[in-house]
Amino acid sequence: MTLKNEKKLANVDIIQEGxxxxxxxxxxxxxxxxxxxxxxxKPILIEGPxxxxxxxxxxxxxxxxxxxxxxxxxYEGLDESKAIYEWKYGKQLLYTQVLxxxxxxxxxxxxxLTESVSKLHExxxxxxxEEFLEPRPLLKALKKEEGCVLLIDEIDKSDHExxxxxxxxxxxxxxxxxxxxxxxxxxxxxxxxxxxxxxxxEISDALKRRCxxxxxxxxxxxxxxxxxxxxxxxxxxxxxxxxVTFIQExxxxxxxxxxxxxxxxxxxxxxxxxxxxSLDADLVRQTLNVILKFQEDIETVEAELQSVTNKALxxxx
Amino acid sequence: xxxxxVDFVKVLRTAEIKVSPAETxxxxxxxDLVGYExxxxxKNSLALVLAKNPEEKEAFDDCFERFFVMDKPxxxxxxxxxxxxxxxxxxxxxxxxxxxxxxxxxxxxxxxxxxxxxxxxxxxxxxxxxxxxxxxxxxxxxxxxxxxxxxxMEAGRxxxxxxxxxxxxxGLFTRKIMDAMGLKGLQDEISDLQAQGGPxxxxxxxxxxxxxxxxxxxxxxxxxxxxFLHADETGKQLREELLKKVKLSSLEKRNFKDVQEVVxxxxxxxxxxxxxxxxTYKRGQLDVRKTLRNNMxxxxxxxxxxxxxxxxxxxxxxxxxxxxxxxSNYSRFLLMFLYSLAEVLPKVRSFAFSSxxxxxxxxxxxxxxxxxxxxxxxxxxxxxxxYGRMLQDFKNHVMDDVDNKTTIIILGDARNNYGDSKSEIxxxxxxxxxxxxxxxxxxxxxxxxxxxxxKKYAPCCHQTExxxxxxxxxxxxxxLLKSVA
Numbered sequence: 127m128t129l130k131n132e133k134k135l136a137n138v139d140i141i142q143e144g145x146x147x148x149x150x151x152x153x154x155x156x157x158x159x160x161x162x163x164x165x166x167x168k169p170i171l172i173e174g175p176x177x178x179x180x181x182x183x184x185x186x187x188x189x190x191x192x193x194x195x196x197x198x199x200x201y202e203g204l205d206e207s208k209a210i211y212e213w214k215y216g217k218q219l220l221y222t223q224v225l226x227x228x229x230x231x232x233x234x235x236x237x238x239l240t241e242s243v244s245k246l247h248e249x250x251x252x253x254x255x256e257e258f259l260e261p262r263p264l265l266k267a268l269k270k271e272e273g274c275v276l277l278i279d280e281i282d283k284s285d286h287e288x289x290x291x292x293x294x295x296x297x298x299x300x301x302x303x304x305x306x307x308x309x310x311x312x313x314x315x316x317x318x319x320x321x322x323x324x325x326x327x328e329i330s331d332a333l334k335r336r337c338x339x340x341x342x343x344x345x346x347x348x349x350x351x352x353x354x355x356x357x358x359x360x361x362x363x364x365x366x367x368x369x370v371t372f373i374q375e376x377x378x379x380x381x382x383x384x385x386x387x388x389x390x391x392x393x394x395x396x397x398x399x400x401x402x403x404s405l406d407a408d409l410v411r412q413t414l415n416v417i418l419k420f421q422e423d424i425e426t427v428e429a430e431l432q433s434v435t436n437k438a439l440x441x442x443x
Numbered sequence: 444x445x446x447x448x449v450d451f452v453k454v455l456r457t458a459e460i461k462v463s464p465a466e467t468x469x470x471x472x473x474x475d476l477v478g479y480e481x482x483x484x485x486k487n488s489l490a491l492v493l494a495k496n497p498e499e500k501e502a503f504d505d506c507f508e509r510f511f512v513m514d515k516p517x518x519x520x521x522x523x524x525x526x527x528x529x530x531x532x533x534x535x536x537x538x539x540x541x542x543x544x545x546x547x548x549x550x551x552x553x554x555x556x557x558x559x560x561x562x563x564x565x566x567x568x569x570x571x572x573x574x575x576x577x578x579x580x581x582x583x584x585x586x587x588x589x590x591x592x593x594x595x596m597e598a599g600r601x602x603x604x605x606x607x608x609x610x611x612x613x614g615l616f617t618r619k620i621m622d623a624m625g626l627k628g629l630q631d632e633i634s635d636l637q638a639q640g641g642p643x644x645x646x647x648x649x650x651x652x653x654x655x656x657x658x659x660x661x662x663x664x665x666x667x668x669x670x671f672l673h674a675d676e677t678g679k680q681l682r683e684e685l686l687k688k689v690k691l692s693s694l695e696k697r698n699f700k701d702v703q704e705v706v707x708x709x710x711x712x713x714x715x716x717x718x719x720x721x722x723t724y725k726r727g728q729l730d731v732r733k734t735l736r737n738n739m740x741x742x743x744x745x746x747x748x749x750x751x752x753x754x755x756x757x758x759x760x761x762x763x764x765x766x767x768x769x770x771s772n773y774s775r776f777l778l779m780f781l782y783s784l785a786e787v788l789p790k791v792r793s794f795a796f797s798s799x800x801x802x803x804x805x806x807x808x809x810x811x812x813x814x815x816x817x818x819x820x821x822x823x824x825x826x827x828x829x830y831g832r833m834l835q836d837f838k839n840h841v842m843d844d845v846d847n848k849t850t851i852i853i854l855g856d857a858r859n860n861y862g863d864s865k866s867e868i869x870x871x872x873x874x875x876x877x878x879x880x881x882x883x884x885x886x887x888x889x890x891x892x893x894x895x896x897x898k899k900y901a902p903c904c905h906q907t908e909x910x911x912x913x914x915x916x917x918x919x920x921x922x923l924l925k926s927v928a
Contacts (some may be wrong), residue, residue, distance in 0.1 A: 158487040158488055159491050162476070162477075162491055166469065166476065168469070170491075173496070215735075331463075335463055335466060338491040339492075339494065339496070340491060
């Protein structure tokens with residue numbers, strides 16, 4: 127594959143740097159995945175808990191390479207007419223109307239049924255042709271001449287049937303439309319495909335086999351500090367360290383939904399809005415609903431709020 | 444290197460990472476691209492291609508560390524030997540893996556490895572060094588460490604050390620590898636040298652003997668590593684196979700953890716087989732678009748209607764378990780199985796009894812299996828079995844919930860202590876439910892012996908099965924899932 131910004135994918139370090147410049151802080155595995163995806167021409171299946179930046183990775187890579195990011199959001203009941211293509215019925219109807227009127231001219235001078243039919247065959251039929259094709263995300267991605275980033279988001283929400291539908295696209299970068307034939311991607315500029323999954327159900331082996339598998343876990347304290355720093359640069363270092371320690375503590379607790387990075391970032395923004403300089407138990411209690419999304423969780427944490435806050439303060443004195 | 448990769452894939456497979464041939468090819472392509480220089484990079488890359496879920500990633504890390512560990516010492520040996528090559532001509536470093544410091548000494552001592560005593564070194568200085576003639580002898584005295592390691596690994600491949608299964612084979616394989624490396628030639632040479640009896644010959648014989656013993660050590664180490672790599676998991680597989688077939692009542696407490704693992708694995712298999720089965724729903728909202736599309740081929744006549752909803756049909760299971768002493772173990776595993784299947788069997792209601800019937804559904808849903816089982820045993824486990832009472836209880840409390848989609852599984856030996864069997868209630872279940880399955884842990888021949896009432900119950904069941912091992916359990920549950928589709 128040769129993309130216009132190929133040099134940005136030359137090696138793992140350059141990729142990591144490029145991502146960092148766009149405020150996407152990731153470990154080496156993430157950069158390695160992007161590197162291999164490009165050079166082996168394979169899609170990446172990204173798994174991990176919600177809010178660790180799976181979707182963000184695809185968007186950032188698109189931005190880094192200056193390519194369009196085509197997104198297909200999956201949901202139950204998604205089918206080929208929404209994902210691949212659809213016929214423009216209205217136009218097709220109009221076309222038949224027009225055809226009807228010109229039918230006389232076409233069949234002019236024909237004798238007998240056989241001759242008419244053969245004349246009709248000679249007349250190029252464009253009823254099923256690309257003009258009447260409404261491309262949906264997958265087809266659009268294939269037809270992009272300059273390459274693109276295709277993001278198939280939350281694949282685990284779709285049906286099993288849809289997964290099978292994707293296989294042809296993912297392994298050969300082509301799609302078959304029965305009426306027209308096979309449409310292939312530009313051999314030199316295949317789309318860079320990212321699939322994300324929250325693991326609500328097991329993805330089939332057939333799909334997994336065709337992809338590189340990247341697992342993004344919650345970041346460790348160090349990485350998370352860097353991420354907050356990159357995303358919310360206004361925040362004071364002291365407060366940043368405190369909140370990261372606090373969040374890391376929460377992740378060890380028995381919660382229904384532990385706070386992810388996106389919640390940490392939201393929280394950081396909240397704290398800035400409130401002109402906070404240092405964490406204290408009251409403040410945390412008031413803003414707890416930013417990081418915890420279940421009443422049960424909030425209750426669990428409130429019970430231990432004081433001790434966790436103190437710990438966060440102590441560690442970052 | 445391809446060969447190494449294939450070996451590595453084999454190791455991964457024994458560690459229960461599913462690697463398809465296509466993925467192996469991907470890995471090769473990936474190795475071509477990545478190269479072998481940067482270990483971390485290679486590891487990350489291979490992990491992306493070969494391990495496809497978080498558990499597999501963990502196992503992969505472990506395997507990678509263990510499999511590629513021997514490369515490091517070999518390289519260290521290599522560099523040190525290269526340095527030594529300028530120091531003395533017939534030297535070799537036979538020290539252990541931290542050979543660097545010792546090999547300096549060997550350069551000065553005129554060719555002896557660090558492991559050898561000073562006395563011999565003096566002799567060595569006075570007598571011109573003899574060269575060994577056998578293949579292995581040459582390799583040991585003149586070859587670099589890397590060459591020796593390679594030769595050892597090649598020999599290992601030849602004798603298929605990766606097929607090692609139990610630890611008692613370690614000695615055998617060590618011997619086989621030594622033989623394959625040409626031990627016999629070396630032995631002959633040593634005894635020849637000793638027979639000739641000159642000081643030079645004796646010296647050489649001594650050195651060869653020493654290095655032979657050291658080589659044996661190394662081969663033993665190597666075999667040991669291979670054993671951990673290949674056989675550890677194979678042994679586990681063997682054990683698991685065994686556990687599947689053994690009678691559940693003879694399982695001991697220490698096996699429970701293993702069994703649980705096996706059950707989860709079997710359950711997972713069943714889930715993946717059955718979760719895809721879907722039934723097109725025949726009612727619901729008309730999917731206009733789909734219908735139009737589908738009927739275009741019939742000239743727009745609508746006779747193939749498409750509906751919006753598609754529905755997964757899942758069985759409603761009621762499971763009645765005898766938890767009295769003799770049968771409790773079977774109940775334990777049946778319940779374990781059913782609750783591991785929560786993904787495809789969301790509607791399991793379970794009841795336990797020895798005389799009184801009690802519902803334990805909530806208990807199993809909310810607490811850990813061990814705990815739930817222990818509490819069930821405590822609450823319902825004592826007292827003599829009374830099937831009549833149980834059935835009466837079932838009729839009074841639960842029968843109303845039984846409908847034609849319900850499958851009732853009864854697990855018990857049907858030994859009623861000569862009480863009233865109340866088989867008419869089972870008949871009622873038979874009429875109301877979709878299926879009634881009776882699982883009996885006893886062999887068929889004793890179903891009618893003594894106080895067993897199977898003769899009365901069996902006609903009122905759709906299916907009666909002997910069920911006393913995990914394999915049986917798996918078959919029953921699989922059938923259960925099949926029958927609803």
